[in-house]
Amino acid sequence: MNLTRPKLWTKDFIIVFSVNFFLTFVFYLLVVMIAVYAVEVYHASASQAGLVTGIFIIGALIGRLFIGRLIDTIGRKRMLYIGLGFFTLTTCLYFAELGLPFLLFTRLIHGIALGIASTATGTIVAQIIPPARRGEGIGYYSMSSTLATAVGPFIGLFLSQHTSFQIIFSFCVATGILSLITALFLYVPPLKVPTESSAQTGFKLSSFVEPKALPIAFITLIGAFCYSSVLSFINFYAIEIGLVNAASFFFIVYAAAVLVSRPFTGPIMDTRGANFVMYPAFIILGAGMVLLSSASHGVTFLIAGALIGLGFGNIQSITQAIAVKLTPPHRMGLATSTFFIFLDAGLGFGPYLLGLIIPLTGYSTLYIIMGIMAVGTTVLYYFLHGKKEKAETASMNASGSV
Incomplete structure (x- = not known):
């Protein structure tokens, strides 16, 4: 060691x-x-x-x-x-x-x-x-x-x-x-770029996005889509349920929860693998959404903000780390841009799509749906990356114990 x-x-x-x-x-x-x-x-x-x-x-x-x-x-x-x-x-x-x-x-x-x-x-x-x-x-x-x-x-x-x-x-x-x-x-530091990577010509998907980062970027998209419901509609929801004063502190509590968790979640990923952070993060995000849907007091409202921060805040950072980890150094730029493209797409287009269904569901039901979607993403994550991550972590631990 x-x-x-x-x-x-x-x-x-x-x-x-x-x-x-x-x-x-x-x-x-x-x-x-x-x-x-x-x-x-x-x-x-x-x-x-x-x-x-x-x-x-x-x-x-x-x-x-x-x-x-x-x-x-x-x-x-x-x-x-x-x-x-x-x-x-x-x-x-x-x-x-x-x-x-x-x-x-x-x-x-x-x-x-x-x-x-x-x-x-x-x-x-x-x-x-x-x-x-x-x-x-x-x-x-x-x-x-x-x-x-x-x-x-x-x-x-x-x-x-x-x-x-x-x-x-x-x-x-x-x-x-x-x-x-x-x-x-x-x-x-200067980066050694393989000669074949600089010789790419023509219109190729791999010239604009990193294919290896696409699966985890798609997970990021879903997480951002869920979070966009909070980012865009939390004030309207707070007015509806009479918690405007609590809403002014919502994102401060959200940020505080992220800051408190960061010293722990990053090292856990490095030592035990991303799955040890990602699976709980999906569940915590889902729990935060469901709690938000039933909030009737300021304290409950802010606890939901903390849970959403612990959930989405760590999903965002860990998926970025995974996207970079999956790609060779000379493709990090593409991997990073791929991650942010999907993150921005979820945050940017989510409010428009969700705005279409709010008249049918209302805000409370919307957050329940987002909570179910967040927890359900654990299954998709398992097939797109989690299963592979589990095998790699087991292999790394086995080699480290020799």
Whole structure:
């Protein structure tokens, strides 16, 4: 047994963690106020305001789809600089009040920039994390996004209540510049890319996504689809059941549960295999959804938030670690972009699809359905990855005991 564990919290890991936090922070800060901005400044309708918010996700999907095949050709660090520079420049476009179509264009290309930059950070962090601590490392890295989901909306709402839209956009530009300056101090080790990988030509599926990561990415899609019901409709549900005050703390409790669990779940994956985290996570997510469906008190409502955080928060980080683990180093960029494409698709298109059935089910029944779906995903996970993971973990433990 090796008593000296490779260092995880290196300078470069902290830099990538910070840059990803800044990116996600700006995204969530703008999410909570951009629809209001569209209505107040451009007199947008409710559906137009919703499009202003959602078209960003479409942009991110476009960015991720094309960066995967280019990142190792252009270079991971160079691609990060391109993404961060583009992200900062497109943030400046919010100052130009040129009509609603231009705002939609700005949101689209801003989303593309985020897709490029965040896929680059996810690829780089997978490269610099020691392989023996990959599950733990990606778990800690994904905490940067979790923190941003709690801090971003809070700061966004605070600024929108106490200052002007122009000040908010200036703050976002300053954050983008800070992320770019921070990234200048990052060192990314050179990567040896097999000659045959750089010679790919033509339109192939494997040029845009990593086939080996598709099964686990599909699991991510289902988990994100379930969670999108919370992300998009929790406030409407809270109003319906009279728990608006508790709803304001829901995502803070969610983030706290994720942060508390991360020091444990990542190392468990590295030492005992992903199944020891994934199966309980599906069940906990399902339990959180069912509890949410029957919540009648603030405490119950927030406990449901904690369970959903423990469930989906760990599903998200562990599936990302699995996607990276399944692919060779020179395909990490594609594996990372594949993971995020499916994650964004679940979060972005889920609300639209679920919105079609809410008039038929109501919110309470919807969360019961999502809970059943979450628990049922354990079966699909077993056939797509869990069975293979079990065999590999058993083999690794047997070889380690010799």
